Amino acid sequence: MSWNCFICGKKLGLLNAKTVTSDIELLCLEDTNKLFGEITGKEHIGIKPIYKSWVQKHTSAEIKELISKNKNAILIAPDRCIGCGRKISAFKAIVTKDNKRICSNCTSKVFGDTNGAVPAWINNHNGDYFLAYLKNNRSLKAISKDNAKGEALFCPYCNSENVKPLGADKKTFSVGKAAAGAALTGGLGLLAGFAGKKTGMTDFVCMDCGKQFKR
Ligand SMILES: [Zn+2]
Ligand SMILES: [Zn+2]
Ligand SMILES: [Zn+2]
DSSP states (O other), X not given: OOSBBTTTOOBOOTTSOEEEOTTSOEEEHHHHHHHTTOOTTSOOOSOOHHHHHHHHTSOHHHHHHHHHTTOOGGGGOTTBBTXXXXXXXXXXXXXXXXXXXXXXXXXXXXXXXXXXXXXXXXHTSOHHHHHHHHHTTOOOEEOSSSOEETOOOOOTTTOOOOEEEOTTOGGGOTTOXXXXXXXXXXXXXXXXXXXXXXXXXXXXXXXXXXXXXXX
């Protein structure tokens, strides 16, 4: 075990506020708060007990991974907006299909002016699906709970549309060989059309950054 923060390298003494991971690495106060989406720059007296216990249950590798993907641990804290990390009550939030909360500010970043179809669309989609649009500055216009204008197939990590389905699950290509062929040769419009139907997830791989994701 080293007495330095495993993220920023800052030396931590006995008296410095810090958290300890399950593999006994130290995380400084600032990086702990950042991990949970706290606004930095203001004075924190200490570390919240829920943060301490969360860090204790996770490895330094898992935490590094979250930070490198620019995600934060608040994704698992159910009382926060998954877009910005702000605490938000269930009444003010729009709740996704997988029970994640989204604040009105993050909603309007993606949808601009809200219309009646927006909450229905969010209720009907998973948090990660919405987040991909938010993080990549893509905008949507909700039409119904199932459809929004602007939906596309793209890599949630790097925003590239140069993505391909992973070969294995050919069965998910219910639209048939033609669509699969179009997909493989870059007919993304067709592919996006069928991928938008929530009939099951398909694994895709990004040809630009190499990461895999489900749609
Ligand atoms: Zn640090
Ligand atoms: Zn938000
Ligand atoms: Zn990518």
